[in-house]
Amino acid sequence: MASEAERAQAAASTRNAWLLSTPALVLLFCAAAGPLLIVLVYSFLAKGDYGGVAWNFSTDGWVGILFSRDIFDDTLQLADAHLTIFWRSVKISLLTTLITFALGFPTAWFIATRPPKARAMWLFLITIPFWTNLLIRTFAINEMIRNEGVVNSFLQGIGLISEPIRMINTDLAVLIGMTYVYLPLMVLPLFAAIDRFDMRLLEAGYDLYASRLQVLRHVILPIVKPGIVAGSILVFVPSLGAYVTPRVLGGGKNMMIGNFIELQFGQGRNWPLGAALSIALLLIVMIALIFYVRAATKGSNPHG
Amino acid sequence: MREGPRFLLLNRIGCTQYDQNIRKMKTHDRGDLLAETAAIMAKGVTKAFGQGETVVRALDNVSCEIRTGEFFTLLGPSGCGKTTLLRLIAGFEMPTDGQILIDGQDVTGQPPNKRAVNTVFQSYALFPHLSVAENIGFGLRMKGIARAEIDRTVKEMLALVKLEAMAGRRTSQLSGGQQQRVALARALAPRPKVLLLDEPLSALDLKLRKEMQVELKRLQTETGITFVFVTHDQEEALTMSDRIAVMSAGRIQQLGAPREIYTRPRNRFVASFIGDTNFLGATGVPGGAKLGSGQVIAVDTGGKGGQITLAVRPEHVEITTPDAEGAIPAEVHGSVYFGTDMNYQIALADGSEIEACVQSGVTGEAQIDRGAKVGIRFAPGSVLMLED
Numbered sequence A: 001m002a003s004e005a006e007r008a009q010a011a012a013s014t015r016n017a018w019l020l021s022t023p024a025l026v027l028l029f030c031a032a033a034g035p036l037l038i039v040l041v042y043s044f045l046a047k048g049d050y051g052g053v054a055w056n057f058s059t060d061g062w063v064g065i066l067f068s069r070d071i072f073d074d075t076l077q078l079a080d081a082h083l084t085i086f087w088r089s090v091k092i093s094l095l096t097t098l099i100t101f102a103l104g105f106p107t108a109w110f111i112a113t114r115p116p117k118a119r120a121m122w123l124f125l126i127t128i129p130f131w132t133n134l135l136i137r138t139f140a141i142n143e144m145i146r147n148e149g150v151v152n153s154f155l156q157g158i159g160l161i162s163e164p165i166r167m168i169n170t171d172l173a174v175l176i177g178m179t180y181v182y183l184p185l186m187v188l189p190l191f192a193a194i195d196r197f198d199m200r201l202l203e204a205g206y207d208l209y210a211s212r213l214q215v216l217r218h219v220i221l222p223i224v225k226p227g228i229v230a231g232s233i234l235v236f237v238p239s240l241g242a243y244v245t246p247r248v249l250g251g252g253k254n255m256m257i258g259n260f261i262e263l264q265f266g267q268g269r270n271w272p273l274g275a276a277l278s279i280a281l282l283l284i285v286m287i288a289l290i291f292y293v294r295a296a297t298k299g300s301n302p303h304g
Numbered sequence B: 001m002r003e004g005p006r007f008l009l010l011n012r013i014g015c016t017q018y019d020q021n022i023r024k025m026k027t028h029d030r031g032d033l034l035a036e037t038a039a040i041m042a043k044g045v046t047k048a049f050g051q052g053e054t055v056v057r058a059l060d061n062v063s064c065e066i067r068t069g070e071f072f073t074l075l076g077p078s079g080c081g082k083t084t085l086l087r088l089i090a091g092f093e094m095p096t097d098g099q100i101l102i103d104g105q106d107v108t109g110q111p112p113n114k115r116a117v118n119t120v121f122q123s124y125a126l127f128p129h130l131s132v133a134e135n136i137g138f139g140l141r142m143k144g145i146a147r148a149e150i151d152r153t154v155k156e157m158l159a160l161v162k163l164e165a166m167a168g169r170r171t172s173q174l175s176g177g178q179q180q181r182v183a184l185a186r187a188l189a190p191r192p193k194v195l196l197l198d199e200p201l202s203a204l205d206l207k208l209r210k211e212m213q214v215e216l217k218r219l220q221t222e223t224g225i226t227f228v229f230v231t232h233d234q235e236e237a238l239t240m241s242d243r244i245a246v247m248s249a250g251r252i253q254q255l256g257a258p259r260e261i262y263t264r265p266r267n268r269f270v271a272s273f274i275g276d277t278n279f280l281g282a283t284g285v286p287g288g289a290k291l292g293s294g295q296v297i298a299v300d301t302g303g304k305g306g307q308i309t310l311a312v313r314p315e316h317v318e319i320t321t322p323d324a325e326g327a328i329p330a331e332v333h334g335s336v337y338f339g340t341d342m343n344y345q346i347a348l349a350d351g352s353e354i355e356a357c358v359q360s361g362v363t364g365e366a367q368i369d370r371g372a373k374v375g376i377r378f379a380p381g382s383v384l385m386l387e388d
């Protein structure tokens, strides 16, 4: 039984907590919730003739995500071009997540098993790309893989190929760029998880008749799973909304959702569609995350 | 083969029945019956860590034979190579030189997952993502045993270590003693030929340790599995083991039954590591050994002359009057009260000091004063000549 004084004290501390977090809450509202609300409202308005929105209620923006209106008879048709862009975005994001995991796991393992001093140095090296602007890093990749770029010049120089391999402005180029950009976001949470992993469990696994592969599958992966989940989210979510990398490396044709949204606010002059796309992307990511986290944490309860 | 028909019969009855029969026999009988194949055989095993200047010889030409079904203990101070020998048997390390045989098979190059031995790790190394039951079933699952049989064995093991109620728990929700039992059950579940235990009790408090000592001994007799147990605690080794290998500096100093190790230590290291011992410098003379103070005492020196070292336990030193028959004159320098016993520091004529251990009187007061002139005698047969 809480006494009167205790209850008063609890109430006061709750009040204080709210008071203390007010600046953060205000900032959060202005920076995140407010703009989001504006976007949500815009998605239900009609488009203005020269961009912007007209203040009439309309669902055209939402319909436009999947359908386009025929210019002649005004019927709705499934917009193949849109679907292609969505599919490419999901495909490239999933592949980026998989590839960064495949590259990042051994890297994180390597770093986590170094002596403390060397470990600090490797972690420092991993974070170096963050020092440079994303745009510049992406142009650097462009410089590497374009037809007259470093890779092609080198291969031609040593006579391995006579024609340059065309990589720039393809999905492959986007994938290479995204993998490069997001790799550290996979490595760091994996490192944190592997660093906490008790290496003595490996010997326990081998001792109990597990092969190397079985130790990986039945001991290491389940235990470092929180790191895998965190890394995958950190890579997949921004990949899906990526803008700079597909723009610089994919050219105008290999658009992803981010570029498509930008198009609506720019040349497309269809702000409601852009707004609806943004909200849809947000919802899809949220739903995907909920399912993913559910599935990923299922195996880790005692009877799972 | 006198035993032939009996083996056939046993085979038909089944393995369990056979195991039980073996268990009922005394250890030495068991040893005779299965002596042809030792559970573990180490042949000239050397293990060196590092290279060049900084090379450490953790094991130096170690040979020993561990009999099937016995409780075998590796005893020695920290750093003497006990863990290294265990890890070589388990397969976590490869010997620099020499061979390891399990059940007569040379396993020297085999990885741990191919060897029919299991380890109880000092840190337990339980899998945090698995329940108690899943931990215990892990080895069987990796071996590809059928689900139903795994479930049955896990249940048996849970009963064996009295953890039935904990089957679904996470290992992090268990006490230290319970985690220890899970580690034991997990290692026993695949029915290994040999169970390796690396100081399994050192993390437990004294009361729990005593309980687990009894528990371990019970598990060993109930399962009939060969145990190789590592400890640096001489009392633990003496009370639990069928045989003990006393190790020091990467070598086995002496191997034998607890009684043999205690009553007939072979060298200075074994004598001082196990129990308290007085060392006396002497010279070998016909019929015995001549002490520094001039008296000749009866010792089996094997005819060895020159400088020798004698050992005698404090409890075998008797304090009498200086004029008693065969007494060596001495002087009491002090006494220390140990509860049941009283230890006297006694100086001989040549200045060498020895300790005598006498049962305490009713009041616990010292019976003999400091500075008293006394005589000492050694219990017949209690003085040993050491190899060095």
Ligand SMILES: Nc1ncnc2c1ncn2[C@@H]1O[C@H](COP(=O)(O)OP(=O)(O)O)[C@@H](O)[C@H]1O
Pocket (backbone or CB within 6 Å): B049, B050, B056, B057, B058, B076, B077, B078, B079, B080, B081, B082, B083, B084, B085
């Ligand atoms: N992996 C290793 N690398 C280098 N030296 C080691 C290694 N393992 C053990 N040693 C050395 O070998 C010796 C024996 O160690 P160990 O077998 O652990 O002793 P114990 O278990 O008896 O305490 C020690 O001097 C130790 O420092």
Ligand SMILES: [Mg+2]
Pocket (backbone or CB within 6 Å): B082, B083, B084
């Ligand atoms: Mg050790």
